[in-house]
Amino acid sequence: MIRRDRDSTTTQRRTLHPAKVGDGHDESASLVVLQGQRLGQRVDVAAAPVTIGRAPECEFQIVDRSVSRQHARIWREPSGYRIKDLDSTNKTLLNDQPIIEAELKDGDHISIGACVLKFMDRSSVEARYHDEIYQLATMDPLTGLYNRRHFLELLDRELARSASHARPLALLIVDLDHFKSINDRHGHPAGDVVLRQVSAALDACMRDDAILARIGGEEFAAILPEHGIEAATEFARRLCGAVAALTLDAQAGTRRVTVSIGVANWRAGMALVGDLMRAADAQLYRAKQSGRNRVCSEAVS
Numbered sequence: 222m223i224r225r226d227r228d229s230t231t232t233q234r235r236t237l238h239p240a241k242v243g244d245g246h247d248e249s250a251s252l253v254v255l256q257g258q259r260l261g262q263r264v265d266v267a268a269a270p271v272t273i274g275r276a277p278e279c280e281f282q283i284v285d286r287s288v289s290r291q292h293a294r295i296w297r298e299p300s301g302y303r304i305k306d307l308d309s310t311n312k313t314l315l316n317d318q319p320i321i322e323a324e325l326k327d328g329d330h331i332s333i334g335a336c337v338l339k340f341m342d343r344s345s346v347e348a349r350y351h352d353e354i355y356q357l358a359t360m361d362p363l364t365g366l367y368n369r370r371h372f373l374e375l376l377d378r379e380l381a382r383s384a385s386h387a388r389p390l391a392l393l394i395v396d397l398d399h400f401k402s403i404n405d406r407h408g409h410p411a412g413d414v415v416l417r418q419v420s421a422a423l424d425a426c427m428r429d430d431a432i433l434a435r436i437g438g439e440e441f442a443a444i445l446p447e448h449g450i451e452a453a454t455e456f457a458r459r460l461c462g463a464v465a466a467l468t469l470d471a472q473a474g475t476r477r478v479t480v481s482i483g484v485a486n487w488r489a490g491m492a493l494v495g496d497l498m499r500a501a502d503a504q505l506y507r508a509k510q511s512g513r514n515r516v517c518s519e520a521v522s
């Protein structure tokens with residue numbers, strides 16, 4: 222399953238698969254971050270123009286002080302791709318030369334503040350190579366979900382977005398109950414089957430704008446944009462029920478598993494990702510202590 226980000230970059234595919242030749246993406250060009258924030262990330266440039274800048278409404282947002290709120294725009298014309306500087310403070314450089322507007326060619330380097338992007342013809346072998354490397358760096362190979370490091374980067378960005386729009390955001394931490402005993406009794410491969418099936422069940426419940434990741438051995442986390450504590454808690458209860466109702470494959474050694482879930486909401490004053498993670502973790506601890514197979518949240522008991 223591939224889900225597109227609201228800013229049309231590749232980062233919010235909750236589950237990642239390498240782009241295939243001939244899957245329709247080949248027609249668009251792409252930008253890869255070679256240096257700076259969001260290193261390795263690729264963004265497609267297709268029919269719709271892409272604005273690069275610090276502002277949350279930019280299609281490609283780079284949260285860095287050296288980048289103007291609306292720094293540069295790239296778009297496609299019948300003759301090829303073009304780039305225009307949007308009167309940025311630090312200028313847009315194309316292959317180290319400041320530009321106002323210019324044509325883009327395969328392999329061009331674009332400097333946006335402290336960030337360097339490489340422009341590539343989407344059909345090039347190099348673009349696919351970057352895609353593969355990026356996905357290896359951001360995904361968990363067992364489940365196909367995002368890995369912890371990438372999840373924390375996305376949480377950072379989503380928090381900035383929620384703060385700037387004063388919109389709610391919830392974080393769920395989901396932990397399998399008594400998972401060690403499954404490994405001990407049925408072996409590690411059986412535990413892996415459980416992890417894969419549970420991650421697929423969680424993924425199937427997610428809305429398009431949710432971000433799901435495996436952040437530890439038997440621990441998952443989900444970012445729910447636009448969710449207050451009540452809605453997030455209700456959603457977490459549905460997740461809990463979906464996992465409890467799951468009939469696992471015979472290779473899992475056991476037919477049933479349950480999860481405990483901690484829920485926390487982003488609040489003004491919670492500047493750091495760590496604050497929100499700690500708040501959700503404290504609720505997860507409560508859920509484990511009070512019997513497992515349940516949801517605990519900050520405001521709802």
Ligand SMILES: Nc1nc2c(ncn2[C@@H]2O[C@H](COP(=O)(O)OP(=O)(O)OP(=O)(O)O)[C@@H](O)[C@H]2O)c(=O)[nH]1
Nearest residue numbers: 396397398399400401402404409410412413438439
């Ligand atoms: N099969 C498998 N097991 C893993 C993986 N990563 C971590 N684990 C195991 O996950 C288990 C986690 O055990 P604990 O932290 O004790 O948690 P638990 O048994 O689920 O207990 P509670 O969380 O308190 O309900 C350990 O046995 C780890 O070896 C993995 O990728 N595959």
